[in-house]
Amino acid sequence: MPSAVIMKGSLRLPSTGVVALQAGIGHAGTMRLHVIPHSTNVDRVSLALGLKGRTAERVLHPTADRSGVRAVSGQDLVPVLETPEGGVLPGSMAIVDWIDATWPDPPLYPAGAAGRREVEGFVTFFDHLWKVAPNAIADGTADAAGTANGIAQLRGWRHGFEALLTGRDFLFGDAPGAADVCAHPFLRYATSSDPGDDDLFHGVLIEHLALDGAFPNLAAWIARVAALPHA
Numbered sequence: 365m366p367s368a369v370i371m372k373g374s375l376r377l378p379s380t381g382v383v384a385l386q387a388g389i390g391h392a393g394t395m396r397l398h399v400i401p402h403s404t405n406v407d408r409v410s411l412a413l414g415l416k417g418r419t420a421e422r423v424l425h426p427t428a429d430r431s432g433v434r435a436v437s438g439q440d441l442v443p444v445l446e447t448p449e450g451g452v453l454p455g456s457m458a459i460v461d462w463i464d465a466t467w468p469d470p471p472l473y474p475a476g477a478a479g480r481r482e483v484e485g486f487v488t489f490f491d492h493l494w495k496v497a498p499n500a501i502a503d504g505t506a507d508a509a510g511t512a513n514g515i516a517q518l519r520g521w522r523h524g525f526e527a528l529l530t531g532r533d534f535l536f537g538d539a540p541g542a543a544d545v546c547a548h549p550f551l552r553y554a555t556s557s558d559p560g561d562d563d564l565f566h567g568v569l570i571e572h573l574a575l576d577g578a579f580p581n582l583a584a585w586i587a588r589v590a591a592l593p594h595a
């Protein structure tokens with residue numbers, strides 16, 4: 365854990381409550397994004413930055429050695445963002461929310477309280493429900509019944525995304541927003557994979573999200589969001 369923690373602020377988050385921003389341990393003026401190869405959660409930040417027309421210096425860590433990530437943030441997971449002010453922020457959607465608060469245009473959330481809460485609810489669903497089964501299958505912690513249920517969930521929820529994309533280009537409207545940023549890096553495995561990516565979690569998604577020639581709205585959205593700028 366970095367030793368020089370000078371100031372703490374907080375961000376309100378839809379899914380995890382309060383995340384500490386630890387300032388004074390980064391490099392003022394430079395925004396650094398700590399990444400590993402083929403990271404879905406890093407892709408969320410890349411898309412959010414791209415939508416805002418921003419870039420960050422990437423610090424690439426080996427997937428099998430998180431010592432550098434731990435030295436910066438006190439934990440092992442990526443993404444971690446070092447902000448220009450020297451804050452250190454882990455957690456992909458916390459970083460997305462920080463980006464949105466720092467550069468409000470174009471907004472990633474609807475302006476009204478009800479619309480914002482709907483998108484926050486989607487993010488909570490995605491991170492705390494949708495992700496659970498494929499992670500358990502990939503980790504080998506799901507038993508046979510859990511695996512079967514998880515696969516059925518993944519396949520069934522494709523219908524929900526298809527419905528959300530009826531008559532509009534993005535999950536919650538006509539412009540890309542936080543829900544698209546949250547879900548696209550994962551759902552895109554329904555139609556694509558990366559050469560050299562042997563991540564088991566991604567393999568579960570590739571196998572069980574396949575669109576089977578159906579879900580035209582979802583297929584078009586995957587291509588549409590992939591074509592948006594990514595930092």
Ligand SMILES: N[C@@H](CCC(=O)N[C@@H](CS)C(=O)NCC(=O)O)C(=O)O
Pocket residue numbers: 402403404405406440441442443454455456457
């Ligand atoms: N809740 C975190 C999850 C971060 C996470 O799981 N990151 C993955 C990469 S996509 C990771 O670092 N996994 C650890 C590992 O693979 O050992 C977030 O949203 O950023």
